[in-house]
Amino acid sequence: MQIIDIPISKDLQETTIHGDYAFPLAIYEDHLHSNLIGYVDLHWHDELQFSYVTKGAVEFVVNQKNYCISENQGIFINSGCLHMAKAIVDPDSTYICINVNAKLLSSFQGSIIDTAYVTPFIESECLPVILFEGTVPWQKDILSGLHRINFLYEKGEFAYELNILLEFTQVWLNIVTNMKDILQGTNKPSETNQNRLKTFLSFIQRNYRNKISLEDIASSANVSRGECCRLFRNTIQISPIEYLISYRINKSLYLLENSSMTVSQISDYVGFGSVSYFIERFRKQIGAPPKEFQRNLRNFK
Known part of the structure; x- marks a missing residue:
């Protein structure tokens, strides 16, 4: 079985039920x-x-x-x-x-x-x-x-x-x-950085629709902007702002497939201040502009 979109809670826990109580x-x-x-x-x-x-x-x-x-x-x-x-x-x-x-x-x-x-x-x-x-x-x-x-x-x-x-x-x-x-072993890795990363990602997921700065993301875990960037680059090889943009694009995919909202409305809903910038970043990440992606989905159905 293929899962095309993993459901994740605000604390980043996957909510999929794997098997059942009788055979987990x-x-x-x-x-x-x-x-x-x-x-x-x-x-x-x-x-x-x-x-x-x-x-x-x-x-x-x-x-x-x-x-x-x-x-x-x-x-x-x-x-x-x-x-x-x-x-x-x-x-x-x-x-x-x-x-x-x-x-x-x-x-x-x-x-x-x-x-x-x-x-x-x-x-x-x-x-x-x-x-x-x-x-x-x-x-x-x-x-x-x-x-x-x-x-x-x-x-x-x-x-x-x-x-x-x-x-x-x-x-x-x-x-x-x-x-x-x-x-x-005596050299147990510290959980501090992992907990900080979870805090960053949870903050982004809760607030992605709002205007968020690098300072806001770093402050959510009480660290400097430099430390915040280091944790993101060491973990997922992109900056915090790039992750925020990617997360907004991912949220827009669901709306393009399942809502009657226009591209402009979706752009505003997921936190982009500019429709043209939304389209530019969407094309860069997905490989096609939002309208074309939406048409392809409907044709596939």
Whole structure:
């Protein structure tokens, strides 16, 4: 299944329900060019995420660090980590994304499985990401397990849930066995910068329709303008104002598709002070002016 627009709350938490209470797991095939904005925007969720690239290459940004994942490689993103994904070179880069709630692995709350082998790992600040490369035997085994999980999920045959649980247990055993020493690390990364970034992005999402300056964004987390710019460039490689403009354009896409507002009205609604500037920035980001984008959407329907 492809999600073309991830619903995100004001604190940047993804609000998609992955699976259900009875079986909290969901798998998506993400064609990045099919995403409404061409990439997966910054967000976080409680679920563990396992991804492997099936075409091209994908850059994952997790907790302000960049990871380039090529075809036949994968990545684990821990619970609660702020992350995004975008294609490298090939806009049609594709990856399989497996989101699973840790309770599927825990047996039951308070069990030895939960307290010794699950909770310490998902709560560790030292383990935001694990990369899976085909050259390392245990990582290769994990990639094979993820492929089998996807196959079982797609087939949906009798007892596929049990078979997926068995595969995931083996995947997790590989992680626990090979990453246990990480939990004893002393150099835990500070959460300050991540929390500041969340504050910046939340401020923009709440106020994008208003006139916002760089000073306003920086002040939302009580830092200098220079520190604000540094955090944005180290995380998503653009300035705070460029992110604000991009966010406004992304909001305009929904209105062009689902409202009867004119381009001028949409421009004003999403916070642009000039229609011509809105059209110029829209064309630069989307590749076509707003009217043409709207016609293409209607023709596609």
